[in-house]
Amino acid sequence: MKMKKLLASMLIMIMSISLLVACGTKDNSDNGSNDNNSNTGTNTGVENPYPGTNGENEITVNIQSEPPELFSVVSTDATSFTVFRHVLENLVMLDENDRVIEGVAKDWTISDDGLVYTFELREGMKWSNGEPVTAHDFVFAWKALLTPEFAAEYANFGYVFKNGAAYNRGEASADELGFKALNDYTLEVTLENPTAYFLEMLSFGVFAPVNEKAYNQFGEAYGTDADKMVYNGAFVMESWEHENKIVLAKNPDYFNADKIEVEKIHMVMINEANAAMNAFKTGEVDVISINGEQREMMKGENYPIHNYDDGSSWYFEFNLNDEYLKNANLRKAITYAVDKQIFADAILRNDSKPATSYTPPAITNIDPLFQVQVGELVPTVDVEKAKEYYALALEELGVDSVNLTMLADDSDAAVLNAAFVQEQLRVNLGIELKVENMPFKSRLERMTNKDFQIVMAGWGPDYNDPMTFLDVWESTNGNNHTSYANPEYDELLDKARKELDTAKRTQYLIDAERMLMEDMPIGPLYWRVRDYIVSGKIESGVIRSAFQDMNYRFVKLAK
Numbered sequence: 384m385k386m387k388k389l390l391a392s393m394l395i396m397i398m399s400i401s402l403l404v405a406c407g408t409k410d411n412s413d414n415g416s417n418d419n420n421s422n423t424g425t426n427t428g429v430e431n432p433y434p435g436t437n438g439e440n441e442i443t444v445n446i447q448s449e450p451p452e453l454f455s456v457v458s459t460d461a462t463s464f465t466v467f468r469h470v471l472e473n474l475v476m477l478d479e480n481d482r483v484i485e486g487v488a489k490d491w492t493i494s495d496d497g498l499v500y501t502f503e504l505r506e507g508m509k510w511s512n513g514e515p516v517t518a519h520d521f522v523f524a525w526k527a528l529l530t531p532e533f534a535a536e537y538a539n540f541g542y543v544f545k546n547g548a549a550y551n552r553g554e555a556s557a558d559e560l561g562f563k564a565l566n567d568y569t570l571e572v573t574l575e576n577p578t579a580y581f582l583e584m585l586s587f588g589v590f591a592p593v594n595e596k597a598y599n600q601f602g603e604a605y606g607t608d609a610d611k612m613v614y615n616g617a618f619v620m621e622s623w624e625h626e627n628k629i630v631l632a633k634n635p636d637y638f639n640a641d642k643i644e645v646e647k648i649h650m651v652m653i654n655e656a657n658a659a660m661n662a663f664k665t666g667e668v669d670v671i672s673i674n675g676e677q678r679e680m681m682k683g684e685n686y687p688i689h690n691y692d693d694g695s696s697w698y699f700e701f702n703l704n705d706e707y708l709k710n711a712n713l714r715k716a717i718t719y720a721v722d723k724q725i726f727a728d729a730i731l732r733n734d735s736k737p738a739t740s741y742t743p744p745a746i747t748n749i750d751p752l753f754q755v756q757v758g759e760l761v762p763t764v765d766v767e768k769a770k771e772y773y774a775l776a777l778e779e780l781g782v783d784s785v786n787l788t789m790l791a792d793d794s795d796a797a798v799l800n801a802a803f804v805q806e807q808l809r810v811n812l813g814i815e816l817k818v819e820n821m822p823f824k825s826r827l828e829r830m831t832n833k834d835f836q837i838v839m840a841g842w843g844p845d846y847n848d849p850m851t852f853l854d855v856w857e858s859t860n861g862n863n864h865t866s867y868a869n870p871e872y873d874e875l876l877d878k879a880r881k882e883l884d885t886a887k888r889t890q891y892l893i894d895a896e897r898m899l900m901e902d903m904p905i906g907p908l909y910w911r912v913r914d915y916i917v918s919g920k921i922e923s924g925v926i927r928s929a930f931q932d933m934n935y936r937f938v939k940l941a942k
Contacts, residue, residue, distance in 0.1 A: 431919025432686070435669045441647035442921065444670040444935060445662070447654045447794070448823040449626050454606030455591040456527045459536050459862060460827060461843055464588040465933045469631055469648065470614040471591040474502055474521065474570070475582055479937075481847070481930045483582045487516055487592065487615070488570075497577030498545075504568040509636045510594045511614040518564035520592035525562055528589060536831070536861030537589045539854060540845075543581060545573040576881050580748065583846040583930075617643050617936045627652060644924075645938050654794040654823075669918040670925060670935075674796055675732020678914050690734060690914045694745035694929025695843040696852060698738070699789075699804075699906035703866045705836050707776075707785045711903060716772035717837070718906030720811040721804055722764035726909060730803050733914050737763045738907035742852045742896055745910070745929040746844060749889055753849050757893055760900040761907050766811045773812050785814065789837040790829055793820040801839055830864045838864070841911065844929055849892045850879065856899060867904035 436443045450463040455471060458464065474488040488502040508516035527533050529541040529551045541547040545561025561573035574581060584590065597613040598605050606612045609623040617639070618631035629650040633643050651668060653659040660677055662668040673681065673688070681688055699717060701708045708714060723737030736744075739759040746753050762768070777783065791801040801818045808814040816837075821829070829835050842862075844851045854860060854876055858868035872895055879891040899905070917925055922941040926934035 432684070433664060433918050434666065435918030435920030436666055438647070440645060440940065441649065442645055442669045442935065442938060442940075443649040443651060443667065444933065445653050445659050445668050445672065446629075446650045446933065447652060447672070449652055451824045451827055452606050453612060455588050456524060456533055456593065457535050458588060460823075461932050462823075466629065466650070467588040467591055468931065468934055469618045469936055470616040470620055471588070472508070472616045472637075473586055473591050475585050477586050477931055479926050481928055483586060498574050500572040500574075500581070502570040502572070504570065505638055506568055508615060508638055510597065511619050511634070512594065512597055514594050514596055514613070515567070516592060516615045517567040518570040519567070520594055521570055522562060522564050523595045523598070524591060524593035526557060526560065527593065529560070534861070535589070539857070539860050540584065540587070540589050543574055543578055543584065545575050547575060577883060578880075580846050580848045587845045618648060621647070642937060644940060645935070648935055656795050663916065663918065666918075669920050670915060672913055672915045675730070678733055681916060686916060688914055688916060689927070690912055691927045692745050692929055693843060693911050693913050693927070693932060694743060695841045695911045696738060696741055696743045697839070697841040697908045697911055698741070699908065700830070700838040700840045701865055701904055701906065702833060702836055703904055704833065707780060707787065708836055710776045710780055712772045712779065713776035713785065714903045714906060716769045716776055716812060717808065718903060719762060719765045719772065720769035721807045721908065723908055724763045726803055730799060731909065734912040736910045736912070738909050739763065740896060741899060741905065741907055742849045743910040746847060746849050746852070748847045749849070753889070753892070756889065757896050760897060769811060787814060787836055788817040788819060789839060790819050790821065790826055790835050791839045792823050792826055797839070804839070833864055833866065843932065847930065849896070850876070853892060853895050853899070856904060865904040867902065869898065869902060872898050872902070
């Protein structure tokens with residue numbers, strides 16, 4: 384579809400939805416299921432019109448994009464972590480309800496002061512190269528995470544360990560790091576500060592073990608192909624056809640192999656929604672995500688639709704080093720000028736919510752809900768205020784107009800999302816925004832190199848605490864592509880890490896969120912809810928949640 388036709392269709396939808404929103408007649412009915420944490424298939428006892436793929440004891444799922452790399456120490460994207468969840472076993476993992484369960488660790492103890500964790504590891508676990516899985520694999524991986532030469536964007540995760548930050552800055556030796564192998568199967572971990580969510584953190588991909596022998600064998604090529612890494616999880620990677628498909632095969636050496644029913648998982652990379660739907664309907668794929676238009680189509684067929692709050696917050700990411708976007712009033716003008724409610728209703732067309740702050744409601748570990756305590760910090764739209772901010776920005780910058788370019792992915796959904804923003808800024812502020820659509824991997828590279836003005840980006844939670852969102856924008860965080868650096872913001876997060884009183888800690892985090900929205904290095908857009916459909920081949924066991932974007936390890940097939 385050409386862009387002019389796309390914009391014309393989009394504007395018609397926007398006008399229609401605007402009338403509905405104004406009259407308060409939005410239809411919230413849903414003919415499908417509404418699963419916040421889905422652990423289901425579609426076998427209802429009725430003949431399914433989409434029975435799924437033909438292969439026996441195997442499934443095909445759409446992961447949409449190519450993983451940029453598969454070295455857990457340096458990976459940052461959800462697609463890579465989806466693959467890791469199937470091929471790597473951490474000390475602990477998450478069950479279908481996102482609760483911590485045993486992984487490589489079969490047991491652990493915690494000291495009374497909450498600082499020292501002692502993990503007892505399973506004996507007999509093997510890497511795919513035949514090496515035993517030991518405590519030394521975790522020590523090697525975590526040291527690499529904190530070693531500056533690896534330039535891990537998630538290095539700050541290792542700051543949870545005693546002297547982690549100091550080691551990363553070159554101020555402490557490896558011997559002073561807060562983790563050590565007492566023997567092959569006992570790992571002792573000492574934290575910098577008591578951290579209530581530490582076990583949840585350990586389930587995240589960057590804390591996966593790495594076999595040192597294999598890493599030394601492959602060097603910088605580690606994680607670039609199926610035969611250039613090793614596995615200790617429920618599956619091993621059989622093949623990786625770049626930009627097309629990854630094939631996982633059941634790992635016979637996995638300690639819980641008798642619970643794994645599926646012999647193979649084919650992970651295909653279809654980033655065009657209509658192509659994915661066609662593949663689903665013709666029996667080539669068993670699980671796909673669907674967009675708003677497809678949701679309505681499948682509801683019309685009375686086909687079960689599953690959805691879940693994936694916990695992600697989506698926003699404009701501004702480059703504060705840019706000659707224009709260094710101006711806070713310009714950043715606010717752009718954010719306030721986009722109608723987030725119409726965006727959710729007319730473009731996303733699902734249960735996603737306009738973001739009125741940054742940290743989403745999927746973070747539930749604080750009561751009352753953190754997002755509720757923070758309050759509405761950003762309006763869903765305020766065109767008049769946006770114009771005021773824009774006028775101030777032009778005056779402060781000493782220009783009559785600004786030239787802006789926004790990066791976005793090249794999927795059809797991303798193209799449509801960016802086109803909406805483009806039109807909103809043109810109509811509401813008179814800004815002619817240029818959009819550069821590109822493959823996911825290329826966008827990440829541009830962001831990492833800070834080669835952008837604005838990016839349409841998102842962040843999903845790595846564990847259930849506001850810190851997983853707020854620490855992204857610390858001045859030292861490798862994922863902070865905006866170059867935002869506010870010492871007061873950093874200090875608030877540092878206080879929150881050390882504070883043991885829950886109420887005081889929560890207030891530090893609330894203050895940090897409010898400061899972030901005042902400085903606005905990012906402009907919130909929406910909190911995402913995702914819809915997907917499952918073929919009749921799958922009985923149950925599809926896990927999709929805020930903390931496990933895709934988990935197919937324990938899928939059960941229909942008999």
